[in-house]
Amino acid sequence: MYKVIGYGGTRAFRLLWMLEELHIPHRHDRVMPFTQAARDAVPGGRLPALELRDGTILQDSTAILSFLADRYGALTHPPGSVERAVQDGWTHRVGERIDGPLMNWTTFMQGHGTPPVPEVRTWVADCLAEGFAAVAESLPDTSWVTGEEFTIADIVLGHCLHWAERYQTMPEDARLRAYLARVRRRPAYLAADSS
Ligand SMILES: N[C@@H](CCC(=O)N[C@@H](CS)C(=O)NCC(=O)O)C(=O)O
The missing domain is CATH 1.20.1050.10 (Glutathione S-transferase Yfyf (Class Pi); Chain A, domain 2)
Structure with missing residues (x-):
C-alpha cells in the first residue's frame, strides 16, 4: 500500500487529494516538516514524499502527482499531446x-x-x-x-x-x-x- 509521508497542512495534501481522486487506499504518516522525524523519514528531510510498496521513496509533490497520473492514466492528458x-x-x-x-x-x-x-x-x-x-x-x-x-x-x-x-x-x-x-x-x- 502507498504511504504518504507529510502533514496534511502542507503539500502532502496534494498527494492525499490525488489518491482520493483515484480511489487508491493508502496509509498516512503525519510527519511535520523541519523536524528530526522528517530527516529520519526521507533523504534530506524534504516533505512530502510517497513511499511505494517496495520501500522506494519518491519526493516532490508535482513529480509524485505526475507519476500517479501517468501510472494510472488518470487526471492527465497523454504525454506528447x-x-x-x-x-x-x-x-x-x-x-x-x-x-x-x-x-x-x-x-x-x-x-x-x-x-x-x-x-x-x-x-x-x-x-x-x-x-x-x-x-x-x-x-x-x-x-x-x-x-x-x-x-x-x-x-x-x-x-x-x-x-x-x-x-x-x-x-x-x-x-x-x-x-x-x-x-x-x-x-x-x-x-x-x-x-
Ligand atoms: N517542491 C517541493 C517543495 C517541498 C518543500 O518545500 N517542503 C518543505 C516543507 S513545506 C520542507 O520539507 N522543507 C524542509 C527542508 O527543505 O529542509 C514539493 O512540491 O514537494
Missing part, C-alpha cells in the same frame, strides 16, 4: 508564480529562519499578489485550467488557493474565488481535507 504541454505549462506557472512566493510567505508567518527585513516581506507579498493576478488573468473560461477535464494541474492550483486562504493571503479575485468554490465541491478534496 498539445493538451499535456498546456497542462504542464500550468503546473510550472503556478509553481513559479504562486507556490514559490507562498512558501516564502508561509516561512515568514511560521517564523522559520532569520526574520526578514520589512523590505523583503513587502517584496514577497508583492510577488505573491502579482502571481495571483497573472494566474487569474490567464484562467480560461472553462471549469478547469485545461478545459472541462480536471487534471493534476488543477490539484496544484487548487491546493495553492486552499493554502493561501489558510494563511489569510487569498486575494479578493472573483475568478480565483469561483475556481476555489468549484474545487471545494469535489468529494476527493473534501475527503483529503478531513483525513
Whole structure:
C-alpha cells in the first residue's frame, strides 16, 4: 500500500487529494516538516514524499502527482499531446508564480529562519499578489485550467488557493474565488481535507 509521508497542512495534501481522486487506499504518516522525524523519514528531510510498496521513496509533490497520473492514466492528458504541454505549462506557472512566493510567505508567518527585513516581506507579498493576478488573468473560461477535464494541474492550483486562504493571503479575485468554490465541491478534496 502507498504511504504518504507529510502533514496534511502542507503539500502532502496534494498527494492525499490525488489518491482520493483515484480511489487508491493508502496509509498516512503525519510527519511535520523541519523536524528530526522528517530527516529520519526521507533523504534530506524534504516533505512530502510517497513511499511505494517496495520501500522506494519518491519526493516532490508535482513529480509524485505526475507519476500517479501517468501510472494510472488518470487526471492527465497523454504525454506528447498539445493538451499535456498546456497542462504542464500550468503546473510550472503556478509553481513559479504562486507556490514559490507562498512558501516564502508561509516561512515568514511560521517564523522559520532569520526574520526578514520589512523590505523583503513587502517584496514577497508583492510577488505573491502579482502571481495571483497573472494566474487569474490567464484562467480560461472553462471549469478547469485545461478545459472541462480536471487534471493534476488543477490539484496544484487548487491546493495553492486552499493554502493561501489558510494563511489569510487569498486575494479578493472573483475568478480565483469561483475556481476555489468549484474545487471545494469535489468529494476527493473534501475527503483529503478531513483525513
Ligand atoms: N517542491 C517541493 C517543495 C517541498 C518543500 O518545500 N517542503 C518543505 C516543507 S513545506 C520542507 O520539507 N522543507 C524542509 C527542508 O527543505 O529542509 C514539493 O512540491 O514537494
